[in-house]
Amino acid sequence: SSRWARVAALLKELEERCATPVGKLRQVADAMAVEMHAGLASEGGSKLKMLISYVNNLPTGEETGLFYALDLGGTNFRVLRVQLGGKERRVLKQEFEEVSIPPLLMVGGSDELFDFIASALAKFVASEGEDFHLPVGRQREIGFTFSFPVRQTSIASGTLIKWTKGFNIDETVGEDVVAELTRAIERQGLDMRVSALINDTVGTLAGGRYHDNDVVAAVILGTGTNAAYVERAHAIPKWHGLLPKSGEMVINMEWGNFRSSHLPLTDYDQALDNDSLNPSEQIFEKLISGMYLGEILRRVLLRLAKEASLFGENVPPKLEIPFMLRTPVMSAMHHDTSPDLKVVGAKLKDLLGIPSTSLKARKVVVQICDTVARRGARLAAAGVAGILKKVGRESVARTVVAMDGGLYEHYTIFRECLQATFEEMLGAEAAASVVIKLANDGSGIGAALLAASHSQYR
Numbered sequence: 001s002s003r004w005a006r007v008a009a010l011l012k013e014l015e016e017r018c019a020t021p022v023g024k025l026r027q028v029a030d031a032m033a034v035e036m037h038a039g040l041a042s043e044g045g046s047k048l049k050m051l052i053s054y055v056n057n058l059p060t061g062e063e064t065g066l067f068y069a070l071d072l073g074g075t076n077f078r079v080l081r082v083q084l085g086g087k088e089r090r091v092l093k094q095e096f097e098e099v100s101i102p103p104l105l106m107v108g109g110s111d112e113l114f115d116f117i118a119s120a121l122a123k124f125v126a127s128e129g130e131d132f133h134l135p136v137g138r139q140r141e142i143g144f145t146f147s148f149p150v151r152q153t154s155i156a157s158g159t160l161i162k163w164t165k166g167f168n169i170d171e172t173v174g175e176d177v178v179a180e181l182t183r184a185i186e187r188q189g190l191d192m193r194v195s196a197l198i199n200d201t202v203g204t205l206a207g208g209r210y211h212d213n214d215v216v217a218a219v220i221l222g223t224g225t226n227a228a229y230v231e232r233a234h235a236i237p238k239w240h241g242l243l244p245k246s247g248e249m250v251i252n253m254e255w256g257n258f259r260s261s262h263l264p265l266t267d268y269d270q271a272l273d274n275d276s277l278n279p280s281e282q283i284f285e286k287l288i289s290g291m292y293l294g295e296i297l298r299r300v301l302l303r304l305a306k307e308a309s310l311f312g313e314n315v316p317p318k319l320e321i322p323f324m325l326r327t328p329v330m331s332a333m334h335h336d337t338s339p340d341l342k343v344v345g346a347k348l349k350d351l352l353g354i355p356s357t358s359l360k361a362r363k364v365v366v367q368i369c370d371t372v373a374r375r376g377a378r379l380a381a382a383g384v385a386g387i388l389k390k391v392g393r394e395s396v397a398r399t400v401v402a403m404d405g406g407l408y409e410h411y412t413i414f415r416e417c418l419q420a421t422f423e424e425m426l427g428a429e430a431a432a433s434v435v436i437k438l439a440n441d442g443s444g445i446g447a448a449l450l451a452a453s454h455s456q457y458r
């Protein structure tokens, strides 16, 4: 019928617009490397901020002693402690606690928020058991993962540019968040020094490097996306400080904000961007991260429902609601291997209130999942290839990229497509020397490891 002909035409158009042949991916990788150069050359020189992290000592594995970490980046925060045993024994013991932040504190006063955090930290320290040892006369040290935009001024200071993710506390903006935390720690009567302020991507890099000396970059593919990598300090023109002894500096790329004329953007992406809280920002993130993949799918389905009656005469009202289709649901439908696609049918019924769907319609849904997820995974692979191009490790035997985030961890087709695309881009031989590996929860332990590698006692 003309209805299915219309569906097929719209699908064909989508696939053409989302196409990422390897030649295009090479252009994306090249553009990423070019923007990396530009962002390192001068402040504001590129859409890529290429933030200097002040992390110039990544953990080596030799670190010993007791270190704490605090991870604040959403509605929960985590406190963690590790006892490090050095090269042979590594992490001897590790404990953590997760605390949810009362919504009122997210929009109240600065002291109230930091007092709440410091008090949870003090309680956690008080529960420190026999397995953890602080040498006599030493101060406890903590690494602070703070996943909000910060203008860093040293390894242990940085001013908050703006709150995101539902936090809104005007008094903190422009303040040094380490000073805020330190004062709150003092108000608790706790003797503890904040040794490192880091972004979660930098923490993942540190956690990855601790276990594997060949780790040179970290990528997070979760709700959002970001990457960090190790740069030669003398290759950072905008850095006017002393060259660190290690000769290295970790750069927080903020790659979610990458954009290029080579990115395959569709009308669906343009509309999503226009309707977003941050129009024309984070374009790369809007193509590849977990916050948006399901929303792109929803927008395509809505158009098919309206213009080709994909789900029958009526447009399912719930399909009109932004962010109604989350990426984990998309992933579940995409991985449905049952002959009648019953998972797809059940999700469409339970989440969108579509009582019954034909097998043909379900197949269309899976096909769109495939198109949208593969485009994201292939572009993410191109981004990784761009980083490797910039760091130029052709002559090195082994290079490792540490990955973290719920999207990479749980969306199997996405993860496998990323790997396959990477091999397609580099060729089997070159790809054999690069390992892309899951570094689960690097960011939590990474902060404690960075507190150790930037300790006042080292």
Ligand code: ADP
Binding pocket: 221, 222, 223, 224, 289, 290, 291, 327, 328, 329, 331, 332, 404, 405, 406, 407, 410, 411
């Ligand atoms: P965050 O990025 O918020 O710090 P995570 O790294 O845990 O947290 O990633 C969570 C995100 O991962 C979710 O927002 C979702 O987009 C994605 N995700 C989680 N589970 C799945 C899944 N089963 N399939 C696909 N994506 C998932």
Ligand code: MG
Binding pocket: 073, 200, 222
């Ligand atoms: Mg995270």
